[in-house]
Amino acid sequence: MKLVFLGPPGAGKGTIAALAREHYRIPHISTGELFRAHIKGHTPLGLEVEAILGRGDLVPDDITVEMVRTRLCEADARSGFILDGFPRTIAQADALDQMVRLDKVVNFVLDEEVIIARLSGRRVCPVTGKIYHLTNNPPKIDGVDDETGEPLIQRDDDRPEAIHNRLEVYQRQTFPLIEYYRTRSLVVDIDASPTPPEVFASLEVVLGR
Numbered sequence: 393m394k395l396v397f398l399g400p401p402g403a404g405k406g407t408i409a410a411l412a413r414e415h416y417r418i419p420h421i422s423t424g425e426l427f428r429a430h431i432k433g434h435t436p437l438g439l440e441v442e443a444i445l446g447r448g449d450l451v452p453d454d455i456t457v458e459m460v461r462t463r464l465c466e467a468d469a470r471s472g473f474i475l476d477g478f479p480r481t482i483a484q485a486d487a488l489d490q491m492v493r494l495d496k497v498v499n500f501v502l503d504e505e506v507i508i509a510r511l512s513g514r515r516v517c518p519v520t521g522k523i524y525h526l527t528n529n530p531p532k533i534d535g536v537d538d539e540t541g542e543p544l545i546q547r548d549d550d551r552p553e554a555i556h557n558r559l560e561v562y563q564r565q566t567f568p569l570i571e572y573y574r575t576r577s578l579v580v581d582i583d584a585s586p587t588p589p590e591v592f593a594s595l596e597v598v599l600g601r
């Protein structure tokens with residue numbers, strides 16, 4: 393199954409992709425995670441994109457497309473994948489169109505007020521990338537990852553100014569993709585407001601078990 397997870401920042405794409413990856417046994421490819429791994433590893437690409445991510449702007453299309461092209465050539469992505477956070481512009485969608493034939497585009501729908509609450513309360517494990525929320529999904533012990541015991545961190549782009557910018561960038565550059573994929577009859581809308589198991593259950597309904 394070749395899937396794209398589309399939707400505003402904080403809608404729960406990464407959270408639901410973590411469940412879907414296990415269930416459907418396909419890799420979860422998050423461009424945001426790939427960039428953050430480069431930043432953490434101090435690679436040349438990481439140095440180039442660090443400030444862009446911190447502000448909540450988009451990395452240029454050519455860089456992003458080449459990173460995804462390389463990742464999709466890996467053996468585990470041949471029979472299926474979840475692309476989370478890519479494409480984010482029409483140019484990226486056109487490039488993806490040349491690479492693969494998608495089965496579905498899952499559009500996560502959520503009100504802005506809830507998005508802001510989710511992003512402001514998000515905490516992540518710097519080692520495993522596991523996603524928590526201060527109130528919706530807290531760790532067993534305050535402030536540390538359940539498995540590794542690492543102190544949880546807040547993403548740089550979950551500061552208020554960056555959240556605001558990311559929402560604007562989403563509206564301007566990514567929202568038009570819903571229509572782009574609707575005209576190709578690929579979009580399924582998912583209400584992202586219930587709990588993660590409930591959101592995942594509606595995903596199973598639209599994708600099949």
Ligand code: AP5
Pocket residue numbers: 400401402403404405406407408422423424425427444445446448449450451452456476477478479480481484510511513514515523524525526528529549558584585586587588591
């Ligand atoms: P990326 O990492 O993709 O960030 P994003 O799209 O802004 O999405 P998020 O990861 O913030 O949200 P999410 O939908 O995954 O929500 P999550 O599951 O974490 O991109 C980061 C940056 O990288 C971009 O700004 C850009 O700079 C760059 N980039 C990435 N892709 C690019 C591209 N294609 N082109 C150019 N640049 C690119 O959940 C959020 C919170 O809510 C968590 O705390 C979670 O616990 C909680 N939560 C989740 N689901 C629920 C639920 N159902 N109920 C209650 N709480 C929930």
Ligand code: MG
Pocket residue numbers: 405406407422424
């Ligand atoms: Mg994410």
